[in-house]
Amino acid sequence: MIGQLEAKHEAVRAEARVLAASVESFAMEADESSTLHEGIAEALRSSALSELMVPAAYGGRFESVDPLAVCLAREALMKTSSHLDSLFALQGIGSYAIARAGSEEQRHEWLPKVASCETFAALALTEPVAGSDLKGITTTVEERNGELILNGAKSFISNAGVAGFYTTLARDGDGYSLLLVPADVDGLAVEPAPELIAPHVLGDLTFNDVVLPASARLGEPGQAFGHVLATLAVFRISVAGAAVGLMEGALEEAVRHTREREQFGRPLSRHGPVASLLADSWADLESARFLTYETASMAAQDAAENLDRSSLAKLHATEAACRVVDRSVQCMGRWGLIRGSKIEKYYRQARPMRIYEGASEVLRLGIAARLVREVP
Numbered sequence: 001m002i003g004q005l006e007a008k009h010e011a012v013r014a015e016a017r018v019l020a021a022s023v024e025s026f027a028m029e030a031d032e033s034s035t036l037h038e039g040i041a042e043a044l045r046s047s048a049l050s051e052l053m054v055p056a057a058y059g060g061r062f063e064s065v066d067p068l069a070v071c072l073a074r075e076a077l078m079k080t081s082s083h084l085d086s087l088f089a090l091q092g093i094g095s096y097a098i099a100r101a102g103s104e105e106q107r108h109e110w111l112p113k114v115a116s117c118e119t120f121a122a123l124a125l126t127e128p129v130a131g132s133d134l135k136g137i138t139t140t141v142e143e144r145n146g147e148l149i150l151n152g153a154k155s156f157i158s159n160a161g162v163a164g165f166y167t168t169l170a171r172d173g174d175g176y177s178l179l180l181v182p183a184d185v186d187g188l189a190v191e192p193a194p195e196l197i198a199p200h201v202l203g204d205l206t207f208n209d210v211v212l213p214a215s216a217r218l219g220e221p222g223q224a225f226g227h228v229l230a231t232l233a234v235f236r237i238s239v240a241g242a243a244v245g246l247m248e249g250a251l252e253e254a255v256r257h258t259r260e261r262e263q264f265g266r267p268l269s270r271h272g273p274v275a276s277l278l279a280d281s282w283a284d285l286e287s288a289r290f291l292t293y294e295t296a297s298m299a300a301q302d303a304a305e306n307l308d309r310s311s312l313a314k315l316h317a318t319e320a321a322c323r324v325v326d327r328s329v330q331c332m333g334r335w336g337l338i339r340g341s342k343i344e345k346y347y348r349q350a351r352p353m354r355i356y357e358g359a360s361e362v363l364r365l366g367i368a369a370r371l372v373r374e375v376p
């Protein structure tokens with residue numbers, strides 16, 4: 001473990017661990033559900049943890065969202081339940097643009113409800129035709145007689161069907177804008193997305209002549225990518241936090257198994273090749289943890305300036321998580337393959353982390369460009 005955390009961060013970690021422990025008995029069931037699990041939703045609502053996702057002026061915990069606090073919370077939640085982790089994470093990812101660019105009226109209307117989990121949040125960027133290349137989206141917003149008309153489709157949107165609003169990216173003339181779309185507007189339809197290897201509350205949205213007031217734009221027209229990048233700058237690092245939690249859980253499973261099970265007259269953990277797998281996984285875990293905490297602290301000082309470092313930490317932690325679960329399965333032999341076991345669940349849950357919030361290959365492009373600029 002790295003040196004001492006500040007008291008406020010220790011407190012957040014303890015609080016998240018209590019929340020995680022409260023869902024332990026039904027976490028396996030919840031993590032197999034691609035619709036909202038009421039037990040998880042209720043547990044998150046009853047805790048005050050979502051206050052971390054909103055500035056204090058609008059019902060949140062700290063003056064501004066603290067990336068290290070969010071990382072520590074996600075680490076504890078993901079170790080127990082990806083369903084809980086995702087629901088928590090989306091409260092920030094979906095609402096951050098409102099805190100950053102919304103009008104005072106929008107902030108006061110939505111953010112306290114996000115902080116208390118009265119409303120769940122969502123961010124709708126991806127489309128059937130556009131994933132990594134968001135400038136390729138085809139959803140449009142047009143201004144007519146002082147109103148905004150939204151048309152298009154979004155796919156693979158977390159919290160679709162359960163969110164109270166969708167922060168939605170659309171083409172706006174020659175630029176792109178983010179719009180605050182309440183879930184109950186006419187012309188918005190939600191369909192389930194395909195089932196994933198690691199189930200997730202996910203859906204596709206269709207906007208058919210959705211009429212919104214001109215005030216639904218978050219900030220000035222054409223400024224969407226500034227707000228999207230600001231959101232990523234604060235929350236991308238938190239995926240690394242979740243990956244650290246997953247690694248911790250997977251490695252503990254492997255340690256317990258290899259400590260107990262004997263082959264050739266001694267515990268598996270004392271056979272050199274198995275010990276190597278455990279040691280390499282611990283090195284992966286602790287290096288990812290160190291990089292994640294350090295980067296999150298830097299992001300707390302200046303999130304935008306440190307976006308490439310957040311990408312670096314996300315890349316390292318999510319790639320490491322896949323190595324760690326794979327080694328853990330190997331250490332556990334046939335017991336690593338049992339459907340419905342914790343290790344099997346981690347194995348499936350690690351994989352999507354290398355794709356969402358910036359696929360590893362796309363992150364490497366930005367990281368390498370920064371490196372080339374920085375080396376004198």
Ligand SMILES: Cc1cc2nc3c(=O)[nH]c(=O)nc-3n(C[C@H](O)[C@H](O)[C@H](O)COP(=O)(O)OP(=O)(O)OC[C@H]3O[C@@H](n4cnc5c(N)ncnc54)[C@H](O)[C@@H]3O)c2cc1C
Pocket residue numbers: 123124125126130131132133155156157158159196200202352355356357358359360361362365
């Ligand atoms: C569980 C889950 C939840 C999600 N939730 C949301 C959500 O809430 N809101 C939302 O908007 N989206 C969401 N998404 C979508 C996610 O953001 C996209 O999957 C992601 O942006 C990658 O886009 P893509 O899947 O279309 O892959 P593509 O863009 O088609 O890329 C496929 C692969 O090609 C490679 N690649 C692409 N471009 C480049 C490049 N320039 N250089 C090198 N390699 C490249 C990468 O390896 C990439 O993995 C979610 C996805 C998942 C799996």
